[in-house]
Amino acid sequence: MVTYLVRRLLQAVIVLALVSMLVFGLLWLLPGGPRHALLGGAPAGSAGAAALGRDYGIGSPVVLGYARWIAAVLHGNLGYSYVENASVGSLLAASLPRTLALTVTAAGIAACAAIPAGLLQALRRGSVTDQLGRALMYAGYGIPSFFLGSVLIATFAVRLHWLGAEGPQAPGIAGVLADWRDLTLPVLTLAVLTLAIFARYVRAAATDSLAQDYVRTARAVGARPGRVLGSHVLRNSMIPVITLAGLSIPRILAGALVVESLFNIQGMGWQLWQAALQRDFPVLLGFILVIAAGAVIGSLLADIGYAIADPRVRLRPW
Amino acid sequence: MRRALQRHLKLAHLGPRRRAAAGCAGLLALAVAIAGCGLSTARANGRIPVQGGTASYALPPNQQPVYIFPFDSSSYFSVVNTDYFQYLMYRPLYWFGASGLPYLNPSLSLASQPAYRGQTVTIKLKPYRWSDGEQLTADDVVFWMHMMQAVAASDWGGYVPGGFPDNVASVKAVGQDEVQMVIKGVFSHQWFTYNELSQITPMPLAWDRTAHGKSDCVANVSDCAAVYSYLNSIAQSPATWARSRIWRVVDGPWRLASYTSQGVITFDYNPDYSGPAGKYHISVFQERPFTSEEAEFNVLEAGGSDGLDVGYMPTVDAPVPPPDAAVGQNPPGLSGYRLTALYVWGLSYFPYNFGPADPQRAVIGQLYVRKALQLLENQAAIIQGPLHGYGQVTTGVVGGYPTVAKYLSPLALKGDPYPYDPAQATALLTGHGWKLVGGVMTCTDPGSGPTQCGAGIHAGTKLDLTMYYATGSAWLESAVLQLKSNAEQIGIAITLIPRAFQDVINEVTGVACGAPGCPWELADWGLGWSYSPDYLPTGDELFLSHAAANFGQYLNPTNDGLIQATLRTSSSRAMWKWENYLTGQLPVGLQPNSVTQLIETVDTLRIGKQSPTLSINPEQWYFVR
Numbered sequence: 001m002v003t004y005l006v007r008r009l010l011q012a013v014i015v016l017a018l019v020s021m022l023v024f025g026l027l028w029l030l031p032g033g034p035r036h037a038l039l040g041g042a043p044a045g046s047a048g049a050a051a052l053g054r055d056y057g058i059g060s061p062v063v064l065g066y067a068r069w070i071a072a073v074l075h076g077n078l079g080y081s082y083v084e085n086a087s088v089g090s091l092l093a094a095s096l097p098r099t100l101a102l103t104v105t106a107a108g109i110a111a112c113a114a115i116p117a118g119l120l121q122a123l124r125r126g127s128v129t130d131q132l133g134r135a136l137m138y139a140g141y142g143i144p145s146f147f148l149g150s151v152l153i154a155t156f157a158v159r160l161h162w163l164g165a166e167g168p169q170a171p172g173i174a175g176v177l178a179d180w181r182d183l184t185l186p187v188l189t190l191a192v193l194t195l196a197i198f199a200r201y202v203r204a205a206a207t208d209s210l211a212q213d214y215v216r217t218a219r220a221v222g223a224r225p226g227r228v229l230g231s232h233v234l235r236n237s238m239i240p241v242i243t244l245a246g247l248s249i250p251r252i253l254a255g256a257l258v259v260e261s262l263f264n265i266q267g268m269g270w271q272l273w274q275a276a277l278q279r280d281f282p283v284l285l286g287f288i289l290v291i292a293a294g295a296v297i298g299s300l301l302a303d304i305g306y307a308i309a310d311p312r313v314r315l316r317p318w
Numbered sequence: 319m320r321r322a323l324q325r326h327l328k329l330a331h332l333g334p335r336r337r338a339a340a341g342c343a344g345l346l347a348l349a350v351a352i353a354g355c356g357l358s359t360a361r362a363n364g365r366i367p368v369q370g371g372t373a374s375y376a377l378p379p380n381q382q383p384v385y386i387f388p389f390d391s392s393s394y395f396s397v398v399n400t401d402y403f404q405y406l407m408y409r410p411l412y413w414f415g416a417s418g419l420p421y422l423n424p425s426l427s428l429a430s431q432p433a434y435r436g437q438t439v440t441i442k443l444k445p446y447r448w449s450d451g452e453q454l455t456a457d458d459v460v461f462w463m464h465m466m467q468a469v470a471a472s473d474w475g476g477y478v479p480g481g482f483p484d485n486v487a488s489v490k491a492v493g494q495d496e497v498q499m500v501i502k503g504v505f506s507h508q509w510f511t512y513n514e515l516s517q518i519t520p521m522p523l524a525w526d527r528t529a530h531g532k533s534d535c536v537a538n539v540s541d542c543a544a545v546y547s548y549l550n551s552i553a554q555s556p557a558t559w560a561r562s563r564i565w566r567v568v569d570g571p572w573r574l575a576s577y578t579s580q581g582v583i584t585f586d587y588n589p590d591y592s593g594p595a596g597k598y599h600i601s602v603f604q605e606r607p608f609t610s611e612e613a614e615f616n617v618l619e620a621g622g623s624d625g626l627d628v629g630y631m632p633t634v635d636a637p638v639p640p641p642d643a644a645v646g647q648n649p650p651g652l653s654g655y656r657l658t659a660l661y662v663w664g665l666s667y668f669p670y671n672f673g674p675a676d677p678q679r680a681v682i683g684q685l686y687v688r689k690a691l692q693l694l695e696n697q698a699a700i701i702q703g704p705l706h707g708y709g710q711v712t713t714g715v716v717g718g719y720p721t722v723a724k725y726l727s728p729l730a731l732k733g734d735p736y737p738y739d740p741a742q743a744t745a746l747l748t749g750h751g752w753k754l755v756g757g758v759m760t761c762t763d764p765g766s767g768p769t770q771c772g773a774g775i776h777a778g779t780k781l782d783l784t785m786y787y788a789t790g791s792a793w794l795e796s797a798v799l800q801l802k803s804n805a806e807q808i809g810i811a812i813t814l815i816p817r818a819f820q821d822v823i824n825e826v827t828g829v830a831c832g833a834p835g836c837p838w839e840l841a842d843w844g845l846g847w848s849y850s851p852d853y854l855p856t857g858d859e860l861f862l863s864h865a866a867a868n869f870g871q872y873l874n875p876t877n878d879g880l881i882q883a884t885l886r887t888s889s890s891r892a893m894w895k896w897e898n899y900l901t902g903q904l905p906v907g908l909q910p911n912s913v914t915q916l917i918e919t920v921d922t923l924r925i926g927k928q929s930p931t932l933s934i935n936p937e938q939w940y941f942v943r
Contacts, residue, residue, distance in 0.1 A: 082393050085384040085554055094579040150612075157620040158651060165620035166613060169580045182624075264613035266580060274380055277790075279820055 118202025246302025395475025
């Protein structure tokens with residue numbers, strides 16, 4: 001296990017290095033070159049331009065520029081945004097807690113609801129409960145988040161005044177989580193989509209498991225229904241959920257652009273989108289690197305999760 | 319000034335703009351009238367003004383101040399940084415915007431109107447004080463000017479080569495409250511005040527320092543670069559601004575109390591403010607950022623304790639105003655708010671490319687072609703359609719709204735000189751050697767005769783143009799689609815290329831392609847140009863040959879001569895003469911002036927008539943009960 005982890009970590013480092021080279025190299029391919037991409041129309045003699053040269057090695061060959069940039073990244077310096085007049089690290093520190101509080105809460109709620117819902121549907125396959133559940137899941141999957149969010153705001157914030165029309169504006173994860181009145185609608189909007197996806201996968205996996213020989217055997221030898229469900233069906237049904245959870249980490253980090261925009265949450269997704277619109281390449285570079293790291297870590301965690309959920313899965317280095 | 323473009327860069331997503339509420343109907347008119355009146359009206363209507371209170375104000379979507387030092391480089395030269403933030407704390411020497419017009423406002427200026435004698439300008443300061451107890455002196459103005467002389471070329475967003483401060487031979491304090499400048503060249507007094515002195519923001523001597531201690535930029539220009547470097551460096555940590563001993567020294571009516579990581583900015587009223595303020599005024603002013611217009615509008619509609627006192631309505635949700643009214647009736651959900659429309663002082667246009675990189679420059683160079691295109695720009699339909707009635711017809715090369723008779727020629731005041739007329743547009747083309755071939759107008763009679771296509775246009779040339787436009791603005795997308803459709807009906811092909819706002823700017827400025835520029839024929843980023851801090855619309859920055867913002871590289875010696883005349887005299891006739899001539903030449907396409915902001919103000923707050931320069935004066939706002 002340890003050898004496996006070490007090798008996977010080394011693999012992750014290589015992947016991250018390649019991603020960083022790719023995104024940094026793209027700067028040199030942009031129209032106008034890296035100086036223009038990073039500074040826009042700022043005059044060459046400005047204070048910003050001078051700092052830029054230091055941070056990104058502008059004026060040096062691309063390899064030297066990359067070396068300088070990656071050295072700074074390894075020292076915790078993700079760069080500086082001249083659009084936002086703030087370090088990329090501080091922008092990340094401000095937006096990441098909001099996004100995590102929103103997306104992790106939504107994913108957690110969705111997972112907690114999706115597993116029993118999916119299992120129930122699988123157990124009562126073809127019944128009215130299953131049909132109704134499937135219809136709801138399709139609706140949840142198909143409904144655009146901006147529409148759902150707008151309906152929820154119009155109903156619960158504008159008409160009934162029960163909940164807030166915007167997301168929590170408090171700093172830090174604790175502050176965001178404490179403001180349940182403002183957190184409810186954006187979390188609900190996000191959770192509906194995630195719930196629909198998770199539940200469909202759980203239902204499909206549980207349906208497969210219920211048809212397996214080992215389940216029939218367990219029942220035949222007189223195992224209690226709860227044990228059959230918990231030890232044999234649920235455990236095997238978790239594989240796709242683990243895959244989805246692992247793959248959703250970059251999505252969680254990238255945030256939920258539409259929901260953040262609709263609910264006035266300056267999270268990572270919104271920040272990334274703004275950076276793209278404003279050609280704020282220091283922010284794009286820094287955030288993409290963090291999201292790429294999230295993707296690699298998510299994949300690693302999913303692999304470990306497989307092994308825990310299913311001992312038949314052998315952890316082979318490559 | 320270059321700043322004007324930067325304003326547009328930052329205001330691109332604001333969408334919209336306004337006009338005085340002349341002739342409002344029914345209750346709405348009453349509400350608007352109350353909004354524009356003073357205390358006596360409030361009392362007359364049984365509402366009692368109250369002292370104090372917190373007013374929350376919605377910032378434009380996706381925008382929040384990011385720079386506090388009121389010496390903005392081009393990266394930070396924006397309405398949000400200056401008008402909505404810095405000017406609240408650090409007052410410019412001369413304030414522009416009075417009674418809804420873009421005029422010099424003497425009562426809010428730090429100095430009396432400048433006195434001109436020959437090449438010498440004398441500025442007499444009023445008795446203002448900084449919040450640290452120091453008096454505002456001539457040295458504070460000299461401090462700014464020396465900073466300009468040291469670093470303007472690289473770090474002042476409004477810098478134009480040859481302009482301020484290059485056109486100032488010397489500046490000195492001739493007393494504690496008097497500054498003298500000697501100007502190079504001959505300029506009209508009005509132009510120099512409105513377009514050059516308008517840039518100055520006095521700085522307190524407490525800022526004349528570096529990380530190593532006190533400096534002397536006031537006396538030595540050579541010290542100023544280091545001072546700028548220091549002030550610029552400490553302006554880069556928004557979290558520290560409210561605690562900074564430097565930034566807390568203010569001469570404006572507001573002092574920064576907090577700036578949260580969410581971008582919520584709270585100002586406390588400066589008890590030491592020595593300028594004019596109302597007897598009743600709010601005591602706390604809070605600016606709130608929003609990720610989108612929809613998010614802001616949701617909060618506005620939801621109301622409650624987290625609600626807004628001053629917000630805005632997206633144009634797509636705007637109620638169509640009845641005939642002769644400035645605004646429509648608020649929807650029931652916003653019955654507690656008053657709706658007003660604000661239009662920026664500017665020129666709404668899209669440039670044509672006369673530059674060498676334009677493959678159709680010979681076609682664009684023909685006046686009859688530009689006239690035909692202008693006759694296909696249906697301004698009235700754009701205003702009634704995508705703008706929901708919230709737009710003003712642009713009648714010439716000087717901004718037509720707010721209507722400033724001093725600047726607008728009698729001809730421009732008459733209305734659209736090129737009303738939609740596809741038949742006339744067709745006649746212009748067919749009368750110059752163009753015929754429909756395969757559905758596209760094609761030159762069949764090349765040559766430079768009066769009925770021929772024109773110099774440089776070969777036989778078989780098709781009237782096929784490329785137009786870049788900025789995405790993200792619903793009305794603009796509709797407007798360019800309408801122009802394309804109108805043009806196609808008479809055989810002019812326009813290929814629309816949607817781009818992000820910044821990319822359109824990069825195209826027109828040539829940054830995206832390098833010299834000699836990019837191969838476009840028309841480009842539209844939505845708003846054109848706002849006059850600030852160049853409040854006098856003389857055209858020297860937009861239309862003078864080789865001017866920095868002459869994006870289309872329009873060259874015309876006659877026009878240059880007429881513009882130069884407007885710089886040397888304050889006479890309206892010189893302005894009108896130039897304006898009438900250039901409007902006839904159509905160096906740019908004229909399009910409607912779209913509403914800048916549809917302001918929603920809670921019924922219990924009085925904010926007065928808002929300025930088309932987009933500056934705000936919350937020290938004059940007060941609640942009523």
